[in-house]
Amino acid sequence: MDFDLAYADYLTEENISEIQKLEEDTGTRILAYYTPPAPADLNDQQLENIRELEKKLCVRLVAYHAH
Numbered sequence: 001m002d003f004d005l006a007y008a009d010y011l012t013e014e015n016i017s018e019i020q021k022l023e024e025d026t027g028t029r030i031l032a033y034y035t036p037p038a039p040a041d042l043n044d045q046q047l048e049n050i051r052e053l054e055k056k057l058c059v060r061l062v063a064y065h066a067h
Contacts (some may be wrong), residue, residue, distance in 0.1 A: 010034060011032065019032055037066075038065045039063065039064050040064055042063055
């Protein structure tokens with residue numbers, strides 16, 4: 001797990017280690033949110049644009065409202 005501490009500056013090194021251990025135990029990648037983001041309300045064309053870019057880049061994109 002890589003952390004950009006500019007965005008997760010409230011997590012201590014111990015907290016990060018705990019999350020990394022949980023990742024190892026579960027064999028998964030875990031995202032940590034201070035406050036869960038609200039999904040963006042997108043129109044059909046915007047959603048299609050996201051899907052097209054996902055296919056092109058072979059990634060999953062998540063659109064949400066900034067706090």
